[in-house]
Amino acid sequence: MQTKTLENQRVLIVDDQRAFQLMFKGVLYSMGATNVAFAPTGEQALAKSSNVDFDILFVDYHLGVGKNGKQLLEDLREKKLLKPHSIFMLVTGENSVPVVVSAVELEPDDYLVKPFSQSVLRSRILRIQKKKIHLAALFQALYDNNTEQVIELCQREISEAGRYQQFCKRVLAESFLNSHRYTEAEQVLLGCLDQRRNGWALLLMARLCFELQRFSQSQELCDEAIEENRLFAEAYDIKARCFLAENDAEQAFSCIQAATEIAPFSMQRQYLYMDIAHALEDTNAKVLASKQLYEITRRSIRQDVVHLLNYIRSIIAAATLSDDPQQRNRYLQEVAIALQRARRDDNLIREIDFDLFEILCQARLDSISGQQFQAKKTYAAVAEHAETQQQVLPDTVFLLNQIGEFEQADRLAALIDPALQADPVLQRLLSEQQRHNQAQQQHFSQLNKDGIRQYKEGQHLAALALFEQALELAPMNTGCALNVIQTSLQLLKTRSQGPGGNLLDRCKKAFRIVDNMPLPEHHRKRYQELLSQFTQLQQEKRR
Template sequence: MQNKTLENQRVLIVDDQRAFQLMFKGVLYSMGATNVAFAPTGEQALAKCSNIDYDILFVDYHLGIGKNGKQLLEDLREKKLLKPHSIFMLVTGENSVPVVVSAVELEPDDYLVKPFSQSVLRSRIIRIQKKKVQLAELFQALYDNNSEQVTELCQREIAEAGRYQQFCKRVLAENLIKLQRFSEAEQVLNSCLEQRRNGWALLLMARVCFEQQRLTESQALCDEALEENRLFAEAYDIKARSYLAEDDPEQAFSCITAATDIAPYSMQRQYLYMDIAHALEDTNAKVLASKQLYEITRRSIRQDVVHLLNYIRSIIAAATLSEEPQQRNRYSQEVAIALQRARRDDSLIREIDFDLFEILCQARLDSVSGQQFQAKKTYAAVAEHAETQQQVLPDTVLLLNQIGEFEQADRLASLIDPELQADPVLQRLLSEQQRQNQSQQQHFAQLNKDGIRQYKEGQHMAALALFEQALELAPMNTGCALNVIQTSLQLLKTQSHGPGGNMLERCKKAFRIVDNMPLPEHHRKRYQELLSQFSQLKPAKRRK
């Protein structure tokens, strides 16, 4: 007699292996299914779900090129395409810890590892179906993000001592934490822990303690949960946050490394990893976290070109800080590979001027390798366009700070869209550069200020020495270069003998910093005046 478990159910199999599709379809037909559809990719599955409400989805974790099963689940939830009654089951032939734990963390309705028997499949489906029917109102409230109704329905099931009261206690505690009603959440969790010290209750209580700054208690609860299950990546997350709050980044890094080893495919976890790497000033770790954020989001609903841009920006920032030429070369190669790879992903980069971004990246790398004139020349060729493109305006600011055009960088930084600046990775890249440059900028400003004072007092040789020292700190600074030119011209006019040829070369070198560069109006006028003076003076010096 044919089993009717799947009778009248709309089923979607998402798997890129045709042989498995046909085999699995046979299994499902023997369980009563007559309406079975296929999709070989996550993208095609998403398109099908946009038109049809499926009752059960069997989704392979690995789907070749494109979205994986985990990303498809995220997309379906984000777009509200997975209805409250629907069952989503992840299926995979891989049982590695990172894959399994990362998938389970997203909480699909179930997770199956190939091979599995028909009896196991049937029992899993029946169990989930019963739960969906019994708690239909609750699943609808969760789907609608109706927190108050979620609370009410969970409390009712718990009061009636229903079959799913433990599940409802967990949902209720999570909901109360989300609403920041920590005392109420603690009461619910205490009642659970009095009956049994299970892992989910320990972790939720650890979160409550952390939110209330009871850090020692939070760490102890995490340790207890890890004694039960060493694969509780979230326990390591909470411990990492706790140690970071205690200003102990070394311990925090040990915990977050353990978490990412277990389950690396979490954006929230990678952001925490980056926070801790920042606290430790660990450049390689920051690049790694930025790369992971890009990889995680590349095929997901959270796909955003900013993750790619920030990854490349992070590599260049690391190259800027590196004192080893070989390491700088490795970072430069990583930038080249990332740019080349991005070129093949037109859907990701089509909304920005990627050519311009690439040009600015190359200019920044030229600056890192000491080719300051080339960096500024490259910038000059695209300056007018670069200053009007919001997506690459941060890169313009980063480049200008690198070559010492601090005033112009500050002006453009104020024009970056606040929404763009709110991105935590970009915000940190900009603020870190500012912090790293702060003492250099202060020293530069002081030398320039002292040079101006000496010039006004008629001490032109002393002024020139100070301006040239300032240029060593900010080699392409327009204002300071103009100061060098003005002072050199003054010395050339007043010296009838002495180092005239040498002074002429110093003047020419400073002119190269400014020639053919986009200049603010006040600098442009001054440049024209000095160029006129130089042109009048040069023939006379040659005759001598």
Template sequence: MDNKTLENQRVLIVDDQRAFQLMFKGILYSMGATNVAFAPTGEQALAKCANVSYDILFVDYHLGVGKNGKQLLEDLREKKLLAPHSIFMLVTGENSVPMVMSAVELEPDDYLVKPFSQNVLRRRIQRIKRKKTQLAALYQALFDEQAEQIIELCQQEIATEGRYQQFCKRVLVENLIAQQHYAPAEQILQATLSQRRNGWALLLQAKLCFAQQRYEESLLLCQEAIEDNRYFAEAYDIQAQVYLAQKEPELAFDSIQTAAEIAPFNMARQYLLLGIARELNHVPQQVQASKQLYEITRRSVKQDVVHLLNYVRTIIDAAVRADDASVRNRYLQEVSLALQRVKRDDSMTREINFNLFEDLCQARLESLNGAQYQAKKTYAAIAEQLQDEHQVLPDAIFLLNQIGEFEQATALRQLMPAEQMKNPVLKALFNDQQSFVDQKQLQFGELNKAGIKSYKAGNYAAAVTQFEAALELAPMNTGSALNLIQASIQLLNSQQKRKSVELFDRCKKTFRVVDNMPLPEHHRVRYKELLQQFDKLREEFRR
């Protein structure tokens, strides 16, 4: 038995359980390790790796609060803190399918399930070290992202027909497909599959067929891979993409949902699921996928406030579209809980003016609960701050459209940087709302035009009725509110004998839509004129 497996190796144990750290240290010492460091959190491990290049890292998947083992591996790779020769082993006591498959997809050097014996650990380390030593030049080229060198080194290793030729074939084909060199990639895959129907070869051949729009071939290959391994999430991903290309979104949804159940911690997979769910109007799945994207990225190097914004916006959008009051209330509660939770996360909230974002969300919730005036009042209080806060401009636009201020929403849209619309979730939310707003705006516009026509014809009673109907569709629309006030004043003035108290009160109430609100210049001038006219009527009512 070799007791010098870890001699002269710098080892890092990342685990939040002190008892396991000490027990594991004893095992490693018996294998020759003398240089062993500890980190109880992913953040501390990342800091240590920034200063020391470790030869072997044993990382627990669950690390309490903060980064988990998967996120730590992503960070180390992204920041180039994991040397080509280093060994990264995920260690966990959990063996559920989603946890194991999500970890395996990230391709650590190995994955250990507790408890494990010293002999198993030794064999695993020795096997990985042999591979890393034999393919040192290739691992360096992968680390440096030198595509041409990767291809050349893979071809050299394959020519020797050594023990790592299958691994090198997979790496070679992946690089050829990435560079769209389909013919040589397919030649290698066909030769490999003629000898043995390897899962990786089936998957890459399916991917290649999809890229070349050979959809039926791709589906057959995916099905074969899935029949061989029902937990092959990546095969379901390609299957979903093929179904989408064939205009079969329901089948695509079934495939991507299965993939997400098998291995949920994959950003590309969740984005695909979110897009398909939106196409099919599967609202709960949209909310779940957007939440999963936020959770996946929250503690990782891919953390971006945009995932938080997308998550909250998706929930509010779901509430807007909910016909059932109990379902809407459930979504509204989820928004409140999400905002409260995020407040405690300084690393996230400092990236934006979170108070402004929260106010806009609150206004949208007020509007959904029927408090349209309060929603507009909330907006009026923060409107001046929006000029320099591009990240939350979409939320202001959503709110304005929601309460019927279509003109102001269009004006704000002009301020949005084009870069923002590269966010696929935001783009989809805009498209969905715009489709709804276009329909509402069409009905609103027809009623408003009819009211203007009636007003010009001197039929003030009909004009009042039509403007009131327009405001039912867009309750806080400034232009229509001013039209209704103007028509109401004319109707009251025409009632020489006995003016309607009810109409006067309705007119007074309509002023609340524009009182103390930020108004464009043409509306502001008109508002002042109408207010003067209404004040004269007020004096008459007092007499």
């Protein structure tokens, strides 16, 4: 079998340092390369790869502003721009554990730390080329996502005791595991572990045991893998999942913290971190995970404005729940910084009405600060638009619940697009607010119902007291404000005086809650009738 050299190979160097580009080009030319292109950014590398099928890509991990090398690799794979025969090598001077392990977890063809010698570079390239040539059909099947062919080709290489049988055993076990063919996966892995208890086999067996709910065995395998290599972040992930499945959130959190310290740049890991933080009701940890998801995806193929929105929503939710004024102020400052920073990222926010999102966020912050009238006034100014914009409809629901407009919030929550609600972070934020408000909402509803009953029985003073108690729980609730007005007017008509003095002043205060607000038809008619009665009573009082 003849291996390729660098002759006739299309090579792309992705590095933002011009000096390194020229130096590295000289090294490659001395190794026989004649066709070398450059790209200083991940974005330019992606554009070039859309037009040329490069045979070898040497990519620096840190590329200044924009995508880094890891994100470029994700993009190339997602867009099918990295062909089965292509070699992708990360090249960097960065040797910190989080960067190295996070990069290696994505499994580039190789990872080179600067400085490196020409002989090391040559041997690495030749080794990968040999593997790509020998297993060309398998890499093509993997590229095509043809699982059955992957399994067949792996089994053939293993049966022939080929040079790459260990690699094929790993791919075969992963294929069985991902296809939920657990019995076959276990047979392959047991055979591997009988020969040698290497890290990848231990981790795949641990994953298998987790899927089969054999949690103790899974954790033992993870511990064995960690003993072999303390930087196996995935082993900590699996242990965390096991502990979470056994409702031991404290142990799960300890494990996921260890994993994120080793390799924090994984979306799946951050989602798991958030799951565990929710189980512990650790507000700060949820904010940190949400921020990390936003940072990870900002420049990647998974860039989505929803990660930014959820990060800001998470901070506001944390501020809402905080009993510590200093901590609440820190959250409010973080919201302001996040909004200001997002303003500079036009590519990310152009797909939504960010002005509207910012207005709704400010109204929520006003509500947290006790400025309920200002929050509702802000909502009234944008309500018609806010209720028709799917991306910010959840924020409208959050705001309405905060100011006590529970009925309106429930109506709009039912209109949120199911695809939007499917986002796990947003889903949790919505359910969390609902759970947090549940007792308050039930108490409010009961007071309001009791007030209506007392009103119908002619006990207007008792009814008014109940309605005002309800408004303390939901200070901007339109329906309850109208109940206060109606009851106060009824007391005025009968010349009764309630406790606390002037009933006309009570009416005025309640009207402030309703005036200039967008109202459902039944509330609008009732408001107009009560306003007419109130105006008439005022005129009579003046006479």
